[in-house]
Amino acid sequence: MTTRKEYHFRQSVSSCLKQISCFKQQQALKRLFWPMKKKLKPGADILHLLLFLPCCMVFFFPGAAFFPQPARAQADPPLVLSTTPADGATDVRLDLESVSIVFNKQMNVVYYSITSNFPAYTVSWSADRKTCILRRKDLSTPLQAGMTYSFILNREGMQSFQDLSGTLLEEYPFSFTTAANYRLLKIPENPAKGFHWPYYLSIPRSLGSRAVLLVETNNTGTVSDDQNVHDQAALDLVKWRSSFAVDLDVPLLVPTFPRPLGSSVDPPLWRIYTHALDRDSLTTTVAGLERIDLQLVAMIRDAQERLRAMGKVVDRKIFINGYSASGSFANRFTLLHPEIVKAAASGSSGGWPTVPVSTWKGETLNYPVGIADLNSLVGQPLNLTALRSVPQYIYVGDKDENDAVDFSDGFDDVDREIIDKLFGDGIPYIFERWPHAEAIFRSVNCNTQFVIYPDVAHTITPAMFEDLRRFFASHKFDEEQPAPVPSGPLLPGVLLLLLGDGE
Template sequence: MRRILRTGAAAAVLLLLSGAAGAASGTLENVWILRNGFTLTVNGRAVEADNLLLEDRAYVPLREAAAAMGMSVTWDPATRTASVSPRSAALRLAAPVDPFNPVVDLASLGVRAEDVEAIGLETAGASYVPVRFALEWDQLHMTDGQATAEGRPVLALHTDYVLKLFTRTGGMLRVGFTTGGLPELTPTGRRQIVLVPPSPEQGFHWPYFLVLPSDGHRQANEGHRRYLIVDITNTGPSNSVADTVARTRAELERGQLPSARLAEELWAPMLMPAIPRPVITYRYGGQQNTFLTHALDRDTATLHLMMQEPGLAALLERQFRQAGVTVDSLMHLDRQVAAMIQHAVGYLNQHGFGVEEQAFLVGFSASGTFVDRLAALHPDQVKAVVAGAALDNMLLPLAEHGGERLIYPIGVADYEAITGRAFDLEAHNRVARLVYMGENDDSNTVLYQDSYGDEERRIITTLWGEEVLPRARALTALYGESGGHGMFILDRGVGHEYSEVMYQYMKAFLQANRDADAPAYPLPDDPEQLPFTLYAP
């Protein structure tokens, strides 16, 4: 229970009343009285009742005075005793309360803010719910700054609560209510950003953002199949969920990512998870590794397998605790994003958006690497993937090459151990795949400690060396030799970015695939700017 500190007027008249007044007999007298010669107020409110003045003493009906002070009166005729006690009442709100911004209108309950001395909140199984209360005029606001910053609701969704209001006069009012669910997705014609909280029971431990497009490009896209566009946040290392949520929102508000531009121009809703990138480095078995969640690296994708080894599991538990996250929250991160996609599709279609079950994955740099790998791990949920700055580190549909076993994320040698099912090249090729990078891109992920572990780096440099462009060309050739399909482009004269010509081709690629039943690979209009390699049936 929280106490509210305040100053204000108490009862304007001191009543000569006791909690229990008893009398076995009385004396009859004739007296002169003045009827209704004064006004009694309680906490600023006039008491509507007849009153009497007798020898400069004020008398009011006990029941009306007690009621004004939140008390109740009972009368025992046998003992001629009037008992006054705090009044307790209960009622229930008819309308659900918004769990993200819970507000209760006290005036509708017949209570004024200045009458409230203390407040408590309880729910089934918890007699105390740790939220802050703020009284603004006659509205009671419930807040939790940390929950809001981390993308969680202040109160649980679809949950029964009891609000306890203790009055300054000793009464208590119990107000039952049920919280609502996710926000209504109502098109306004303007671009909207909606934060969806974590839902472990539905398969994801982190919040995600939904971006609803404006109607600026609606007319050009109506009549075509509509797909959810999915990108992954790439906000840099941080152990703070609140920081990740804030950075992700800021990135979406800028709307400059290729995924955000494409979603707006194709009149497509967009999903971006707010998954943190905690700094977790560990040394085990003579090798050092660092988690890179935003690229779905080997450590992230195989966490569930590593936790099966007791010594390594104990080490990882310690490292995760130091980073302020739990192992469970990052376990099966690929499945969590897949669950977010499924959840978002259902949420959107519940509000009439009519999106397809599969999604378009679009990313650049680390998020380009993530979507390339996610498409390989969950091909059935992906219609098309556009992976930018990923030509030199794309996952090959190949298990072995040059005497080396191509483990994830280089190839698919341990695909079954990670996913629980054998790699299916046919399913892999049902995803329309566009992978590109700038011809002058010198962002060499092989040299980064968090991009690859020691063993992965050894395999890559042994087979293809350290240089970016030769490796990109070698991987492109091997992709076709292994039976993989896709469009692979080197964006001429461009570094770790993309040209406007490349962007327009991305758009044309997704437009071609949204209405196609099989992967479609339109040829670039400007092959001088976009020299390409195409592997298709």
């Protein structure tokens, strides 16, 4: 006699069996548990339920992990099949419009992570989601000649590229180098000729018969006792500026001056701001760092001799250009050696450009604020007559906050107090001091143009580069004077880059 409770219980078991959609699974379950179904009672041993119900659930949900299961194989990560330009490619066109990256799988187009020195670009994907396209925003400006552009996809800590299953792409680097329309030489140091550090010399392939040497000093942006750091920064700079030099049709010299940390000596060497040609640069007796302005003069003479040996008619005077710390160097070098400067441009020069006067409003302006003690520092006073003949272009952005006046490696406390008192504290922007500097240069009849660029921070925009190009081009053939004859044997340079027809 079956009770009502037993009847409903057995019906529940039968109902569970009927819910199984797979006929084979249903039949197998019946064969296993139908004898149990007949015997099950509401008060049946709990072991029966423990055996029956989990097995039933496995049939309902085959993927459920009610019992230990073998680990599933992890999905293979997506791979980069190719890039255009190819990794390691050279002689890439300067008018390259886009870079493409082809994957072996469909990718989630929402996520991507790219670290690169490539100019600003937009990101798009092919219809099949396998090709990522980086398209340059500004096609009117060519890529830098002889420049290596590097890319890192999914750099450590910035993983985003992933396929549709969410599997991440492993870090993937690639690079290519654009065509160079110049030769690049590394000239070794030559203490016998007056310079203790190598320099780079970039020579346009199309250089005409007459040449004006363009000089821009290196600016690493930090201190380091590892000279390789400063050498690499100089190499990066000469490659970057070579396109500018090619446009001007002038050779370019970039020194590899050090900027040591030297914290183990007293006073520490980091106080010698060599890359800005500060006061300590003129007074130091540290071997190799003495009078780097004179070392640069020696490099200039050496480079001019090399160009003459190539059959070029080389102007005795130079163009000098610089920005930030190297802007200060250009500004100060022009005051120290106006006799050999044809034209000078200095941008954002340390928050205050050194001015060609000894006093202003009753205050003495020692170097590097002014030139009151220049004679005692370098053994000769300012040659104001020569300086007046040098066209100068001194510029800054009206959003530039980079004020070297605030730092002890650039200015002493007394100099800082005088600048803030007479010319303003440069807060929030340093351009507020520019009208004061302009007034001082005008007071001694210097040929100087002061320019303030709107909405520009501490950077050089394409429009600013174009203004610089026009400035130097307008003075290229003013009062040409041949460079002096060679003063000694030339040490062989190391040819680093030679690309282009006929070279």
